[in-house]
Amino acid sequence: MTDTSILRLDCIHKNFGGVNVIDDLSFEVQRGSRTALIGPNGAGKTTVFNLISGVFFPDSGSIFVGENDITGIKSGTRIRHGIARTFQNVRLMPHLSTLENVILGQHSRNRGWLGALQPVNLLPGNRWCEEARAGLADAGLGDYERASVGSLPYGVQRRIELVRALMAQPKLLLLDEPAAGLNAAETEELQIHLFKLCQSGDLTLLVVEHDMHFVGALCEAAVVLSFGRKIAEGTPDAVRDNPDVQEVYLGKSASPVSAASEKKEGDRASQRA
Amino acid sequence: MSGYFEGVLVLLAINVVFAYGAYLPLAAGQLNLGIAGFAAVGAYGSAYLSDTFAIHPILAIPIGAMFAGLIALLVAVPVLRTRGIYLALATFAVGQIVRAAILNLEFLGGAAGYPVSAFVGLPVVLGFALAVIVVVMVLFATRFGIALRAVQDDERVADLMGVEVRGFQMAAFILGAAVAGIGGGLYAHHFSYIEAQYFNIGLSISIVLYVLLGGTQTAWGPLIGATVFTLLPELLRGSASLRYVVFAAGVIVLMALRPQGLLTRATIQRLFDWRNPPIPGVPMASGRGQ
Amino acid sequence: MIGQQIINGVTLGSVYAMVAVALTLSIGVLNFLNFSIPGLFMIGGMALWALLDAGIPWPLAVVGALVIAVAASLMVERFTWRWLRGAPHFVPLVSSMAFLLLFEHIAIAYWGSDMRVVPEAFSGGDWRIAGLVIGIPQLMGLLCSIALVAGLSWLLASTRTGRALRTIAEDPDTALLLGVDINRVVSVVFIVAGLFTALAGILFAINYRQVHPFMGEAVGLKGISAMIIGGMGNIWGSIVGGLIIGTTEVFAISYFGADFVDLAVFGLLLAILILRPTGLFRGMQPVRFGI
Ligand SMILES: Nc1ncnc2c1ncn2[C@@H]1O[C@H](COP(=O)(O)OP(=O)(O)OP(=O)(O)O)[C@@H](O)[C@H]1O
Ligand SMILES: [Mg+2]
Numbered sequence: 035m036t037d038t039s040i041l042r043l044d045c046i047h048k049n050f051g052g053v054n055v056i057d058d059l060s061f062e063v064q065r066g067s068r069t070a071l072i073g074p075n076g077a078g079k080t081t082v083f084n085l086i087s088g089v090f091f092p093d094s095g096s097i098f099v100g101e102n103d104i105t106g107i108k109s110g111t112r113i114r115h116g117i118a119r120t121f122q123n124v125r126l127m128p129h130l131s132t133l134e135n136v137i138l139g140q141h142s143r144n145r146g147w148l149g150a151l152q153p154v155n156l157l158p159g160n161r162w163c164e165e166a167r168a169g170l171a172d173a174g175l176g177d178y179e180r181a182s183v184g185s186l187p188y189g190v191q192r193r194i195e196l197v198r199a200l201m202a203q204p205k206l207l208l209l210d211e212p213a214a215g216l217n218a219a220e221t222e223e224l225q226i227h228l229f230k231l232c233q234s235g236d237l238t239l240l241v242v243e244h245d246m247h248f249v250g251a252l253c254e255a256a257v258v259l260s261f262g263r264k265i266a267e268g269t270p271d272a273v274r275d276n277p278d279v280q281e282v283y284l285g286k287s288a289s290p291v292s293a294a295s296e297k298k299e300g301d302r303a304s305q306r307a
Numbered sequence: 308m309s310g311y312f313e314g315v316l317v318l319l320a321i322n323v324v325f326a327y328g329a330y331l332p333l334a335a336g337q338l339n340l341g342i343a344g345f346a347a348v349g350a351y352g353s354a355y356l357s358d359t360f361a362i363h364p365i366l367a368i369p370i371g372a373m374f375a376g377l378i379a380l381l382v383a384v385p386v387l388r389t390r391g392i393y394l395a396l397a398t399f400a401v402g403q404i405v406r407a408a409i410l411n412l413e414f415l416g417g418a419a420g421y422p423v424s425a426f427v428g429l430p431v432v433l434g435f436a437l438a439v440i441v442v443v444m445v446l447f448a449t450r451f452g453i454a455l456r457a458v459q460d461d462e463r464v465a466d467l468m469g470v471e472v473r474g475f476q477m478a479a480f481i482l483g484a485a486v487a488g489i490g491g492g493l494y495a496h497h498f499s500y501i502e503a504q505y506f507n508i509g510l511s512i513s514i515v516l517y518v519l520l521g522g523t524q525t526a527w528g529p530l531i532g533a534t535v536f537t538l539l540p541e542l543l544r545g546s547a548s549l550r551y552v553v554f555a556a557g558v559i560v561l562m563a564l565r566p567q568g569l570l571t572r573a574t575i576q577r578l579f580d581w582r583n584p585p586i587p588g589v590p591m592a593s594g595r596g597q
Numbered sequence: 598m599i600g601q602q603i604i605n606g607v608t609l610g611s612v613y614a615m616v617a618v619a620l621t622l623s624i625g626v627l628n629f630l631n632f633s634i635p636g637l638f639m640i641g642g643m644a645l646w647a648l649l650d651a652g653i654p655w656p657l658a659v660v661g662a663l664v665i666a667v668a669a670s671l672m673v674e675r676f677t678w679r680w681l682r683g684a685p686h687f688v689p690l691v692s693s694m695a696f697l698l699l700f701e702h703i704a705i706a707y708w709g710s711d712m713r714v715v716p717e718a719f720s721g722g723d724w725r726i727a728g729l730v731i732g733i734p735q736l737m738g739l740l741c742s743i744a745l746v747a748g749l750s751w752l753l754a755s756t757r758t759g760r761a762l763r764t765i766a767e768d769p770d771t772a773l774l775l776g777v778d779i780n781r782v783v784s785v786v787f788i789v790a791g792l793f794t795a796l797a798g799i800l801f802a803i804n805y806r807q808v809h810p811f812m813g814e815a816v817g818l819k820g821i822s823a824m825i826i827g828g829m830g831n832i833w834g835s836i837v838g839g840l841i842i843g844t845t846e847v848f849a850i851s852y853f854g855a856d857f858v859d860l861a862v863f864g865l866l867l868a869i870l871i872l873r874p875t876g877l878f879r880g881m882q883p884v885r886f887g888i
Contacts, residue, residue: 089463109466110466110469110471112467113468113469114469119467121464125464127457127464127465129459129523129524130453130460131572138453138454138457138470141470142469144450149450150449150450150451150454150475151449151450151451152450153445154448154449155448184573198468202468338687386867386871388871389870389871389874392630393870393874396630396866396870397867397870397871399818400822400864400867400870401867403818403863403866404860404863404867406859407856407857407858407859407863410856411856411860417856418856508814508818509698512632512697512698515691516691516694546705548702548703548705548706549702549706551698551705552702552703552706555695555702556695558691558692558694558695558698559676559692559695559696559699562676562688562691562692562695563676563692566688
């Protein structure tokens with residue numbers, strides 16, 4: 035393994051009820067890169083995220099973060115290794131306010147009972163509280179601070195979830211279909227926002243996304259899954275032209291480009307912000 | 308102040324304390340049906356201390372509460388291994404065992420009950436209740452409170468955020484037992500007599516009902532629930548059983564019409580936050596299924 | 598002496614068993630811990646007393662008590678299960694607890710909280726065999742419970758309704774897809790629960806000749822223990838659980854005193870919950886928990 039890779043999956047197998055959902059999967063994600071994980075519905079992308087974040091353990095194979103083997107590490111401590119994620123179907127805490135959800139995202143940066151007993155949401159001016167508010171304001175969500183998240187529009191919830199994940203100050207951020215349910219303008223905004231986040235070079239993105247315009251504009255590398263196996267890897271442009279990849283998407287339409295993103299064609303200039 | 312009014316206030320204060328005892332674990336998604344048992348430990352523990360060692364009630368009550376917390380700590384490890392309905396039943400069994408144990412302990416008076424000579428009046432009872440309310444309110448503005456409610460909402464995601472789910476559930480359970488113990492100690496020292504029969508499953512159920520009626524979404528819920536459902540029946544003239552009938556019917560109707568309880572986060576927002584009222588008509592986010 | 602105690606234990610145990618069957622059916626099929634069942638038990642016993650007190654002859658009084666309890670059970674269904682499907686998971690449990698309080702305090706409001714004495718049902722009818730005394734009511738009770746449980750097993754095993762119930766227990770969504778009329782079938786669960794519990798209450802009243810508004814609590818709690826010991830959702834397990842608890846109780850009373858009984862029974866319950874939460878016999882695993 036090269037020392038520039040932040041994540042490495044090594045011959046991962048995962049079986050659900052006799053079905054090989056992940057089949058001998060190996061790939062690497064370069065430190066500081068923006069990498070896409072793509073594939074048709076049911077290919078196993080979310081399962082890969084679940085394996086990396088520790089929701090499931092692989093049947094065999096290893097997962098490395100930097101130099102550390104995290105294969106057997108409990109899910110609750112993986113965030114301390116710098117792994118944060120969002121969820122395909124937004125999973126905010128409905129009984130917490132927007133601000134409290136974001137503060138929850140800082141949890142892994144606190145240890146022990148002293149950390150737990152900080153009055154983060156009691157008086158304004160608390161360091162953590164201010165940080166969370168700043169995070170929300172950065173994302174243009176300052177107005178929603180006190181709102182209960184359940185009542186907010188879907189797109190806003192997605193953005194809050196991203197802010198929450200960033201609060202853990204992750205090295206590796208796993209985004210599961212971040213653009214799903216967003217309109218074209220919001221998608222573009224998101225893409226620019228994500229690009230900016232990565233500019234310092236401290237953050238690595240692994241993104242599951244069906245929208246190939248989005249992937250093409252944001253990511254420099256892509257891994258293609260089909261039925262749990264890796265069928266292609268390379269730059270987004272290269273994998274798009276790969277005959278195997280086109281074959282996989284043929285069932286639906288000619289190429290992954292048109293497969294997912296016709297609806298968003300209109301106003302998008304092919305830009306790489 | 309008339310004796311009647313004072314009596315109602317004492318009852319209210321003790322019910323509020325009990326309600327917070329049940330609320331702490333419920334906020335972390337755990338139903339403690341043995342809450343009356345922990346109240347009994349607090350009651351008998353503090354009464355024994357103040358009686359036998361002449362410790363002042365104001366000191367004996369917190370120590371009794373620590374006994375309750377200690378018992379909770381002892382049972383927490385095995386009991387919290389169970390989940391969902393099994394947890395509710397295991398806590399229920401713990402409550403029954405405590406009651407049965409007291410009935411068998413001669414030095415606690417057994418079935419004959421235990422007279423308590425030290426007395427605390429309304430001001431002390433109110434003082435303790437206020438302290439409990441303030442402590443819980445502050446606690447729920449800390450990372451601890453946020454994490455607890457996160458555990459209730461989505462254990463999996465809370466775990467992935469690095470919340471030590473098990474530890475927080477244990478802490479809430481133990482702390483809740485101690486708070487219930489305070490309520491028991493107040494009861495013992497105000498009414499000067501305790502018997503094991505009082506701390507029965509009916510008491511646990513009533514306490515849990517106060518909390519669920521008030522709503523578990525915010526730390527105000529137990530206060531509102533206990534207050535409304537202590538005072539409302541008092542407004543009715545008539546027998547105690549009629550009040551219970553009204554209470555129970557109220558629970559059934561409320562659960563049907565408003566299963567989240569009286570006070571929800573959205574209610575508070577609607578009442579107190581002018582800048583960001585909940586947006587009516589915006590559908591709840593629905594995921595695409597995972 | 599021991600033989601006599603076994604007989605007494607089985608008598609008491611059959612009461613617990615019937616309550617446990619009602620509880621286990623509700624949890625196995627609906628995943629609903631129905632806390633109103635102790636209330637229905639009390640309604641069975643107290644309604645019987647009230648009807649007898651009003652001068653109604655025995656057979657009519659028994660039928661009347663059963664009808665009242667089943668009606669109450671259907672009311673519980675209306676306000677717990679039916680309304681609240683899709684509500685937070687603890688809601689049906691909470692509402693059923695409220696029904697327990699409601700039933701108890703309505704009974705107090707009507708009949709007062711005193712212990713009432715039920716007249717003797719079968720005068721002069723004890724069987725004496727080899728030094729053992731078997732009361733006719735004991736025998737009747739045993740026969741009734743055996744008949745009822747056999748009937749329930751038949752219902753579950755070989756009728757359309759039984760098949761529908763089992764489908765719902767396995768997966769309510771599939772049941773809906775298969776076109777099972779859930780509301781109707783669920784009513785059956787509540788009718789059966791009401792019937793079993795009320796009959797247990799009636800038998801209890803006949804055997805022990807005492808009723809009062811809180812009579813359901815102790816029995817209901819032991820019914821819950823019996824259900825868990827037998828494995829939640831397992832009907833025959835509940836019966837065995839009920840018999841175990843009934844005999845344990847009778848023996849514990851005679852050797853250690855009445856105060857010790859609860860300690861023994863609930864200690865056993867806690868141990869089983871922790872060590873073997875599925876009970877002695879494999880219970881059907883409730884799929885979704887109702888808290
Ligand atoms: N916990 C689970 N138990 C059983 N099967 C599972 C589980 N999780 C995922 N699967 C199966 O694994 C396969 C891959 O699912 P996964 O959610 O990873 O796909 P995906 O690539 O994320 O698809 P989509 O684009 O629809 O989100 C599916 O067939 C799914 O049914
Ligand atoms: Mg997916």
